[in-house]
Amino acid sequence: MAKxxxxxxxxxxxxxxxxxxxxxxxxxxxxxxxxxxxxxxCDTSHCGACTVDMDGRSVKxxxxxxxxxDGADVTTIEGLGAxxxxxxxxxxxxxxxxxxxxxxxxxxxxxxxxFLQENPNPSEEEVRFxxxxxxxxxxxxxxxxxxxxxxxxxxxxxREAAE
Amino acid sequence: xxxxxxxxxxERVEKLKGLGCSRKRxxxxxxxxxKGNYVDDLKLPGMLHGDFVxxxxxxxxxxxxxxxxxLALPGVVAVLTAEDLAPLNLHWxxxxxxxxxxxxxxxxxxxxxxxxxxxxASDRYVAADAVDLVVVDYExxxxxxxxxxxxxxxxxxxxxxxxxxxxxxxGDRRHHNHIFLWEAGDKAATDEVIASADVVAEEMVYYxxxxxxxxxxxxxxxxxxxxxxxxxxxxxxxxxxxxxxVASLLSGIxxxxxxxxxxxxGGGFGNKVGVxxxxxxxxxxxxxxxRPVKWIEDRMENLTATAFARDYWMxxxxxxxxxxxxxxxxxxxxxDHGAFDACADPSKFPAGFFHICTGSYDIxxxxxxxxxxxxxxxxxxxxxxxxxxxxxxxxxxxxxIEVLAIELxxxxxxxxxxxxxxxxxxxxxxxxxWEYDSGDYxxxxxxxxxxxxxxxxxxxxxxxxxxxxRGETRKLIGIGLTHFTEIVGAGPVKNxxxxxxxxxxxxxxxxxxxxxxxxxxxxxxxxxxxxxxxxQILASEIGLPADSITVEEGDTDTAPYGLGTYGSRSTPVxxxxxxxxxxxxxxxxxxxxxxxxxVHDGDLEWDVDRFVVKGAPERFKTMKEIAxxxxxxxxxxxxxxxxxxxxxxxxxxTYPFGAYVCVMEIxxxxxxxxxxxxxALDDCGTRINPMVIEGQVHxxxxxxxxxxxxxxxxxDEIGNVKTGxxxxxxxxxxxxxxxxxxxxTETPSPHHPIGAKGVGESPNVGGVPAFSNxxxxxxxxxxxxxxxxxxxxxxxxxxxxxxxxxx
Numbered sequence: 001m002a003k004x005x006x007x008x009x010x011x012x013x014x015x016x017x018x019x020x021x022x023x024x025x026x027x028x029x030x031x032x033x034x035x036x037x038x039x040x041x042c043d044t045s046h047c048g049a050c051t052v053d054m055d056g057r058s059v060k061x062x063x064x065x066x067x068x069x070d071g072a073d074v075t076t077i078e079g080l081g082a083x084x085x086x087x088x089x090x091x092x093x094x095x096x097x098x099x100x101x102x103x104x105x106x107x108x109x110x111x112x113x114x115f116l117q118e119n120p121n122p123s124e125e126e127v128r129f130x131x132x133x134x135x136x137x138x139x140x141x142x143x144x145x146x147x148x149x150x151x152x153x154x155x156x157x158x159r160e161a162a163e
Numbered sequence: 164x165x166x167x168x169x170x171x172x173x174e175r176v177e178k179l180k181g182l183g184c185s186r187k188r189x190x191x192x193x194x195x196x197x198k199g200n201y202v203d204d205l206k207l208p209g210m211l212h213g214d215f216v217x218x219x220x221x222x223x224x225x226x227x228x229x230x231x232x233x234l235a236l237p238g239v240v241a242v243l244t245a246e247d248l249a250p251l252n253l254h255w256x257x258x259x260x261x262x263x264x265x266x267x268x269x270x271x272x273x274x275x276x277x278x279x280x281x282x283x284a285s286d287r288y289v290a291a292d293a294v295d296l297v298v299v300d301y302e303x304x305x306x307x308x309x310x311x312x313x314x315x316x317x318x319x320x321x322x323x324x325x326x327x328x329x330x331x332x333x334g335d336r337r338h339h340n341h342i343f344l345w346e347a348g349d350k351a352a353t354d355e356v357i358a359s360a361d362v363v364a365e366e367m368v369y370y371x372x373x374x375x376x377x378x379x380x381x382x383x384x385x386x387x388x389x390x391x392x393x394x395x396x397x398x399x400x401x402x403x404x405x406x407x408x409v410a411s412l413l414s415g416i417x418x419x420x421x422x423x424x425x426x427x428x429g430g431g432f433g434n435k436v437g438v439x440x441x442x443x444x445x446x447x448x449x450x451x452x453x454r455p456v457k458w459i460e461d462r463m464e465n466l467t468a469t470a471f472a473r474d475y476w477m478x479x480x481x482x483x484x485x486x487x488x489x490x491x492x493x494x495x496x497x498x499d500h501g502a503f504d505a506c507a508d509p510s511k512f513p514a515g516f517f518h519i520c521t522g523s524y525d526i527x528x529x530x531x532x533x534x535x536x537x538x539x540x541x542x543x544x545x546x547x548x549x550x551x552x553x554x555x556x557x558x559x560x561x562x563x564i565e566v567l568a569i570e571l572x573x574x575x576x577x578x579x580x581x582x583x584x585x586x587x588x589x590x591x592x593x594x595x596x597w598e599y600d601s602g603d604y605x606x607x608x609x610x611x612x613x614x615x616x617x618x619x620x621x622x623x624x625x626x627x628x629x630x631x632x633r634g635e636t637r638k639l640i641g642i643g644l645t646h647f648t649e650i651v652g653a654g655p656v657k658n659x660x661x662x663x664x665x666x667x668x669x670x671x672x673x674x675x676x677x678x679x680x681x682x683x684x685x686x687x688x689x690x691x692x693x694x695x696x697x698x699q700i701l702a703s704e705i706g707l708p709a710d711s712i713t714v715e716e717g718d719t720d721t722a723p724y725g726l727g728t729y730g731s732r733s734t735p736v737x738x739x740x741x742x743x744x745x746x747x748x749x750x751x752x753x754x755x756x757x758x759x760x761x762v763h764d765g766d767l768e769w770d771v772d773r774f775v776v777k778g779a780p781e782r783f784k785t786m787k788e789i790a791x792x793x794x795x796x797x798x799x800x801x802x803x804x805x806x807x808x809x810x811x812x813x814x815x816x817t818y819p820f821g822a823y824v825c826v827m828e829i830x831x832x833x834x835x836x837x838x839x840x841x842x843a844l845d846d847c848g849t850r851i852n853p854m855v856i857e858g859q860v861h862x863x864x865x866x867x868x869x870x871x872x873x874x875x876x877x878x879d880e881i882g883n884v885k886t887g888x889x890x891x892x893x894x895x896x897x898x899x900x901x902x903x904x905x906x907x908t909e910t911p912s913p914h915h916p917i918g919a920k921g922v923g924e925s926p927n928v929g930g931v932p933a934f935s936n937x938x939x940x941x942x943x944x945x946x947x948x949x950x951x952x953x954x955x956x957x958x959x960x961x962x963x964x965x966x967x968x969x970x
Contacts, residue, residue, distance in 0.1 A: 102195075141865070
């Protein structure tokens with residue numbers, strides 16, 4: 001199959017590569033760029049394990065053609081850490097036991113990262129609704145919600161202190 | 164000189180992060196950063212990708228397979244069919260249940276999605292293209308998806324390979340689609356009690372077919388090193404050591420030349436216990452091509468072909484006196500096993516531990532019979548987040564109790580309390596042959612009822628019914644009660660084995676000179692957090708901080724042999740092995756300390772992290788000091804080093820229990836439910852890490868919610884799977900999932916070294932009847948006795964319609 005040139009920014013770094021037009025973004029990230037944080041759980045955009053951030057929106061990279069990401073700015077879980085350690089969100093997931101097998105976690109945290117920018121001060125109900133595109137089979141969500149609420153509080157405190 | 168600044172005993176205990184502490188998980192640092200190592204993350208040089216051609220038909224003869232067009236596609240390396248595997252005798256393989264199953268279709272297919280050919284290609288896209296190019300000529304055969312119809316005299320013959328065979332691995336077969344009849348208890352005595360009872364409640368309880376559906380599907384990478392003759396298989400295996408043994412027996416490769424590695428596993432819930440055709444085909448393809456071969460199933464393949472759960476039709480009769488004392492229980496199960504009997508149960512238990520179905524109650528006589536039946540559905544029958552068939556048993560008895568309460572006109576909570584096994588009856592011998600190790604059901608029950616304000620709830624419910632009848636509301640309240648008893652921790656080698664391997668488990672510990680350690684176990688975590696919690700068990704046993712103990716599992720080249728992780732067996736069995744290995748370390752440490760302190764062994768006592776001379780608390784040696792001494796001192800009569808291994812054969816199962824209450828509001832006109840409150844009290848014996856226990860309970864309850872309220876693997880009459888994607892197969896989101904309140908009592912297991920019983924599966928076992936009973940209870944005032952799960956909105960709406968509540 002004829003290949004096309006794809007240029008995109010991934011986690012702040014420019015990437016340029018040849019791909020088949022039918023290749024999915026998650027495939028390019030995992031197989032061509034070696035970023036195995038985004039996972040494939042369902043192939044049908046229900047589970048959200050493949051969630052990445054594309055131009056400031058959460059997308060399910062299993063249902064985005066790489067060609068659609070041409071010129072895009074993509075962030076994966078690998079690009080969300082803090083220098084030398086865990087980000088506030090990552091730390092909150094650990095602190096509140098918001099993960100078990102870890103398979104949904106990269107997508108969950110990547111979505112939570114975007115969600116807290118859409119709604120920095122959410123209610124528990126808003127967290128549950130805003131995270132409903134990401135499935136978890138292990139935690140029953142209660143501690144994920146707790147972690148996101150805690151991270152929101154901490155991020156807001158940091159923001160207020162800075163202002 | 165010992166330590167510079169002495170710290171208090173409490174501080175020393177705290178520093179260990181041992182038993183009972185909510186230690187943060189060590190696994191999370193990599194998982195939260197996307198640095199987990201799951202099988203699909205593995206990339207080996209020259210690796211090929213396998214993909215299956217699968218049957219679109221549920222029952223058909225395979226007349227021919229034309230692979231020429233596929234083979235002509237650039238990038239395609241091989242296309243394997245049963246004909247290619249037959250010379251190796253690998254076109255069929257043994258199942259865990261004493262049956263055999265096709266690896267690739269041998270002349271016919273028996274369920275939709277069955278593996279017909281295995282394509283091996285340079286990448287996934289090419290493999291998928293090639294799958295489309297394989298031309299299979301099918302001749303359709305009559306399909307049977309109903310186990311009752313499968314047993315009719317004129318039902319189509321499904322398993323032609325078994326034709327004329329009047330007995331199987333579990334006794335006589337009375338029909339060409341019959342697999343076995345398995346029985347426990349005293350039939351004559353039970354029939355007699357039922358025939359002469361004051362009150363008998365009779366009901367058919369169906370626990371529908373569903374699927375564990377972990378977020379990560381099954382997969383493997385097989386890699387044959389043709390130079391050294393060593394086969395390495397990485398895969399999503401809940402029992403890596405057993406996979407190695409099976410791979411050796413099937414392939415003829417000696418076991419020391421096979422290395423099986425379970426990397427991080429993205430959830431298992433029973434789905435990853437069995438051996439699937441994908442593993443066999445990947446191994447063969449790697450041997451044939453000399454290159455690593457990866458096979459990862461997609462979600463539709465996962466839901467349609469690997470490892471269904473449940474599908475038990477349970478016909479029950481429960482007898483009681485007029486005042487509600489249960490006198491007998493009988494149950495006959497028609498068990499739909501699909502096309503091959505691939506149930507993952509200990510060999511001697513073709514219906515698992517279903518005979519725990521007397522539940523938490525003191526029932527003098529009982530009998531169960533389970534008929535296994537072949538149908539044109541996928542094989543499996545795994546323990547989906549439960550011990551073997553225990554969730555079916557718990558659902559059955561907890562429904563029968565409710566039905567009996569209706570029959571007696573009694574409150575279901577009172578009926579339970581009246582019949583619980585009393586605290587002083589433990590160890591309790593059940594009518595179906597189990598020895599319940601310990602329990603205190605009344606205490607748990609009273610605590611639960613008090614916590615939810617049971618009497619007030621009933622009052623509110625009654626008022627709501629009146630308001631409904633007056634036309635003031637369209638919402639009803641259901642109060643779902645459950646008191647369950649699990650049976651986990653399989654199991655004693657004398658009666659529990661998988662393919663002949665006794666169900667012990669193991670732990671090997673090495674203490675390093677500077678006082679840190681590595682412990683390796685025969686189990687494998689799939690999210691349970693073993694690396695965190697087993698280090699806690701060990702920290703309390705050997706007095707080294709949990710943070711200084713690395714726990715490793717899943718590599719058969721380094722870990723001791725064990726039977727793996729399923730059936731809540733890790734804590735009861737491998738956890739016990741860990742404690743016992745720790746005690747061996749401590750026993751040797753005591754001899755070393757005695758030498759160093761120049762006293763007799765018997766003059767020392769253990770204190771948190773050190774041996775202290777009795778009566779002289781200032782004279783002691785810490786475990787850290789002892790570890791160093793074991794490597795640098797010549798101690799007469801004591802070997803250098805500090806290592807231990809324990810293989811633990813449990814003397815009995817463990818019997819965790821719990822009391823759950825679900826309060827549900829149901830809209831009669833839409834069938835939509837809202838869970839207003841869910842209270843879960845679990846007694847899992849000694850609590851190792853409360854944070855992890857609570858997480859397990861939340862997760863298990865959510866899987867129970869899914870099963871009870873909407874999740875199913877449904878077939879149409881010609882065997883099409885109607886629920887093959889997550890569009891149709893219900894997994895609850897954060898939005899649909901309620902908030903849970905957790906609670907506990909603590910009744911330690913008397914035979915487990917640290918008294919722990921296991922908890923991961925309890926919330927599924929107890930949760931399903933709690934949710935289901937809530938639905939039933941809402942409609943009890945209007946005459947509902949039994950309505951089968953899953954209780955999705957449509958089915959609840961139908962209950963209301965059939966009861967005439969839509970006016």
